Amino acid sequence: MLGDQNSRQEIFLCRGHEECKALFEAISRSLPTTLSPGEICAPLLSPPPPNLRYDTSVPEYRAKSILHSIHVISRAVTLEEPRGLELVKRLWGMMCAHTIMLLDSFVVSGTPTTPAGRDFQERVFVAVTYLLLVPVRLVMQYSVREQTALIKSYPDFLPYIFQVVFRLAQLHHPWFGTISMRLLRLDDNSLADSQLRAAFPDIKRQYDIPNICVGLLKHELAKSDSELDGYMFPSLLSVMIICIKYDPDIREELLSRNVIIYLSETALRFTSVLRFCKSTDDVDIACQAIVLSCDFIYARTSGGFTWLVQALDGRILQSIQHLPSFFSTPRTYSEELPDIVKRYHRVVSALMPFLILRSVLNRVLREVKELKDTGFLQKAASLPPLHDLVNAVMALDREAWRIKLLMYEFDDGDEFAMCCLNRTCPRKKAPEKKRIKYKRCSRCYGATYCSRKCQAACWESHKRLCIKSNRPELGQSYLLSMLDEGFIRFLVSREILTLRDELWRKTSKTVIAEFDFRAEPDLEDLKVWTLPAYYHEKPPTTESATSAVWLCGTPSEPAFKEDGWSLKAPVPRFFFSSISQTPRL
Structure with a gap:
């Protein structure tokens, strides 16, 4: 990940150290240090030796000096003074190389157990966030070309941080949200995107990404409302999306772990706490979690009806009941709020064509009834931002009952008795007028039988197809029954x-x-x-x-x-x- 020794050495030799000292001296009064320019730059003047390991229990003096220099210099990126950004740009490669060595010792290869080690690890994460801010500020003040040149100057840094992101997710570390969010702000840059894409296969071999992502999602959902980390959810969803972008097989692996159910619960949790948010930033974060969850669910409708069934079981429609309480007396406004209503409207509309499927229809009728019992329609009727959503819910309810009445008619007809997979089913020769309680094959859910006797008689012929059938535990939607x-x-x-x-x-x-x-x-x-x-x-x-x-x-x-x-x-x-x-x- 770190490249060869000669390339690293060249990074340090090609910089004008005297110019860096002069830039530092010009802005030193605005930085949190009493050291001289020479003392600050000295720890970074030579590249770290290969395979260096620091003691994580008691950080040594050299590690502390290096980290202090990185902290002081990287903070210059936040100054309005142009010379601050110029200084950070010149020393960025040096700081990245040393930061990688610190991360390797204190995060990737081990986890500190002593208070001193954990405190040092926290300071390393702070340094990483400042370093990731540098290319972002370059775009804001200069151009994408300047940003690309900076990323190209030390190509190992972003891929290594990408690896660190999954290590933090594996540890359920609270810094996962902040660092991953900073890193993924750079994926719009074509060079950064290509670097992350190239590193992804190695990262996938090293980490069980789907299991890590779903595990972190479940861990966060288990927290109380007061303990929820708002940054964690949008960051995690963004990481899952970019993983699917780099390797589409990740999608099926995530689906096989019931990620749709957990995303539905995520939307429900954040919609319910939305009315308690006191600041615009809190509302923005909650909105992002809801929007990304709904987008992920909606995108999966093209892959089969099973994912909508899981979304309904995750009570995605019950999330809507909390919207009137926020829109009626909002504590603060966010430009993200209309996007929430649009996303819920899209999910509700996506259910409409699937009502011809019994498993979807019965769940929709149940969920809409519970939604109506909460008084949602009456509360939202007087709120113009929710009118389209209310109309969509009412249209879904009307269509569901229309289809349900047709289903009753079908269930009372002769063809209903023909839905048993057993070709020798006695009911096919003499259809019964009373309604049959069909049971599905518990493995493929596609085969239906009117009795256990018919299922046993048909098993030998059905077994070959059943084993090869689509199943959610393989990340595939059931086929139609x-x-x-x-x-x-x-x-x-x-x-x-x-x-x-x-x-x-x-x-x-x-x-x-x-x-x-x-x-x-x-x-x-x-x-x-x-x-x-x-x-x-x-x-x-x-x-x-x-x-x-x-x-x-x-x-x-x-x-x-x-x-x-x-x-x-x-x-x-x-x-x-x-x-x-x-x-x-």
Whole structure:
């Protein structure tokens, strides 16, 4: 991580030490030290020897001198005096090299146990925050080119701090939030981003990143409201996002550890404490935690309905009930507040297309009922900033009950009895009128059975597919159950039935009515699966004739097979806007 000895030596030799001393002397009155320029610069004039280790229990004099010099010089970055920034820029490589050696001894390779060692470690972290502030100030006062040149002058520093970030997360260290937030402010710089990306594979081999991130999230959520560290959550979420950016496989590993449930709880916690925030900074931090949590949840809807089920189990909708109490009597205002309402509105709207799935529908009805029982609709009705969100919740409730009534109709029909995976199920030959209590396979959740007897009879044929099926513990959303597939066929059949007369007036040939299953319809990378419905021979004249409908999952891989119907697309977005009639070739 530190590069070769010659490259480090060159950093120190290429600086004009006399110029640095002159700059320091010019601003010395504004810095917290009584030492002379020569005494301050002396500890940094030579590079640290390779493989140097400091005693973490009793910090030695040399380590203290080096850290004091770094503290004093790096503080110059906060001065309005331009010469302060110039001084820090000249000595940045020296300070980075020595800081890495200090971090290696006091953080990465060991943890101090004595009061003196812990105090010294705290001072090292303070120095790191000042050093990370230097490239930020360069952009503010000069240009991105100056920032890039500084980062390039010592390319080992940012990757090493990236490693330290995960070490701090592993330790649940309170400095994780501050240091990671400072570091990730630099990922907009292309050079910094490429350095972090290049270092990530080695860091991933060294640390179990998904387990560390979820472990830290659970640790923070276990704290009381008064103990919550606001900086920790936005920093942790930002780290998870950048990890997914560098390695998309991290996403599945995070999902396999129920991160959606914990993020829903995060949004709930910070929305509930929002009304107690007294300063704009506190409100901003709480808003960032809520916004990032909602964004992460919404982004996962394209990966399957299981993640929305987990979000509902994490009580994401219950978070909304706390908004009226803040907007009615806000202690302070933040520009981040409208973003919260927009994010919750987007999550509520994302639930709408998934209501055709039984596991989502029942949870939505339960959560919306509890939300209404809190008086949210009445409280928010008089608050203009919440009107759109209230309308979205009411629309979701109306649509959920409409779908629920259709589901009751489906459950009372003959096709409901056909949703048992066992081909020899006796109910298929003589459908029962009473409602069946279906049970799902506890492993894949896709297979449904009307009884344990049918499940046992079908196990040998189902076992091969069950083992290979998608499961949340693998970071994959469950595929649709046979019960959900049957209900979708029922909905499609109803829609075709209502349009049959109009279609057949235009043509007497075989009709194809097209429907769309969509993933993320509001995004540019729209994925569409077309479901052709074929009518054979003559147009249907009775409702029972609609059972002739066939459905396909994708144009390239039809889902209708001899062994049963299965929708391959993990996300069903149900739209009837593209119904058309076309002669079958």
